[in-house]
Amino acid sequence: MSMKNRLTILSLAFLAVIFTVVSCKDEAKPEPIAQETEKDAPPRQKVNVPPFQADSAYAFIEKQLSFGPRNPNSSGHKQCKEWLHDAMSQWADEVILQDFKAQTYRGESFDATNIIGVFNPDATMRIVLAAHWDTRFIADYDPDESRQEEPIPGADDGASGVGVLLEIARNLKAFPIELGVDIIFFDAEDQGDNSGRNSESWCLGAQHWARNPHKKGYTAEFGILLDMVGSKGARFTMEGFSMQFAPQLTNQIWNLAQSMGYGGYFVKTRTGPITDDHYFVNTIAKIPMTNIVNRPEDSQTGFGWYWHTHSDNIDVINIPTLKAVGQVVLATVYRTNNGTFM
Numbered sequence: 001m002s003m004k005n006r007l008t009i010l011s012l013a014f015l016a017v018i019f020t021v022v023s024c025k026d027e028a029k030p031e032p033i034a035q036e037t038e039k040d041a042p043p044r045q046k047v048n049v050p051p052f053q054a055d056s057a058y059a060f061i062e063k064q065l066s067f068g069p070r071n072p073n074s075s076g077h078k079q080c081k082e083w084l085h086d087a088m089s090q091w092a093d094e095v096i097l098q099d100f101k102a103q104t105y106r107g108e109s110f111d112a113t114n115i116i117g118v119f120n121p122d123a124t125m126r127i128v129l130a131a132h133w134d135t136r137f138i139a140d141y142d143p144d145e146s147r148q149e150e151p152i153p154g155a156d157d158g159a160s161g162v163g164v165l166l167e168i169a170r171n172l173k174a175f176p177i178e179l180g181v182d183i184i185f186f187d188a189e190d191q192g193d194n195s196g197r198n199s200e201s202w203c204l205g206a207q208h209w210a211r212n213p214h215k216k217g218y219t220a221e222f223g224i225l226l227d228m229v230g231s232k233g234a235r236f237t238m239e240g241f242s243m244q245f246a247p248q249l250t251n252q253i254w255n256l257a258q259s260m261g262y263g264g265y266f267v268k269t270r271t272g273p274i275t276d277d278h279y280f281v282n283t284i285a286k287i288p289m290t291n292i293v294n295r296p297e298d299s300q301t302g303f304g305w306y307w308h309t310h311s312d313n314i315d316v317i318n319i320p321t322l323k324a325v326g327q328v329v330l331a332t333v334y335r336t337n338n339g340t341f342m
């Protein structure tokens, strides 16, 4: 049924109810009231957003952790890549594995892969949802200096964003829409130089994709990046590059989150810019992309207390936080689909 027909039937049904009520009250004058009702009928259709199952997202995070650290060239990286490919294949219309060589700042070259789930490949109106699936190869902020050269579990930093997006992929299959959606798991985000002097050593998968999108001439209305979206009491601020390159999108999402009762997570406080995958999508691919990323208020590093340590494990993951993020992103997707978002 077309939207117009559905609206017409809904309007007629609504009018019939009004007519009946009015008829009981005042049988002599039903018509003028009925005409007024038609004129005042809400122009927007009801938004049907599926409920986000946070426990399912949590299970997807646990599964990623079961492979061990997922830094390039590790066995966990290989196994997790296969699992992500299989998982996404259940739900997306098409899955593209974009292989590339990640040249790290230490002079190494690793096999890396961006994993892209394409929904509605023929739709011209598209959005991008992204997260990085690799985990950091060292624990440079671990308080135990003897273990700083070991790779981290990356529960929040890596697995959380991927877990939320897998659950969104599952919803897109169960509750299909017409909007084109590309879910991208970027590789080699977290293999960079922490000296602060080499920002291009980070986000290698996003840089590769932004220069070589998975389809020729690819573009999208907007993008949303999820990074470190699973910890208890997370505080998603309006991050500097998101506000510089995608201010309208960022404002709309934060307003939507607040209207949904998630204002405790999505705070309308502007914080400084951080080099994350969205920076390169904004500057190279020119797609306005916002970053939902945890920026705690009282943190020395600017990130969670467990950031780039061995404590970034399943214990920091919190179901209510996953629910808040997942539900807000799902609402953004389904509202974009029916024209009630921006």
Ligand SMILES: [Zn+2]
Pocket: 136, 157, 190, 308
């Ligand atoms: Zn990281």
